[in-house]
Amino acid sequence: MADGGFLVKFNGKEVERCYAVAFDYDEWQYMINGLEKKDLPAGTRTITVEIEPG
Numbered sequence: 369m370a371d372g373g374f375l376v377k378f379n380g381k382e383v384e385r386c387y388a389v390a391f392d393y394d395e396w397q398y399m400i401n402g403l404e405k406k407d408l409p410a411g412t413r414t415i416t417v418e419i420e421p422g
Contacts, residue, residue: 372422376400378412389417 373387376398390399397405408415 372420375418375420377414377416377418378409379414380416385420391415 386400
């Protein structure tokens with residue numbers, strides 16, 4: 369992202385670049401930039417959020 373943001377990875381695989389991310393353990397879902405909720409991939413063991421400076 370031009371002004372920085374987050375890099376989200378599931379099990380070490382890059383998934384999204386964004387400015388906001390939310391996780392719901394009970395529903396096993398995540399949401400990027402406040403948009404639609406998506407199911408976490410089956411077998412997800414590790415979620416990493418890295419900061420990407422602008």
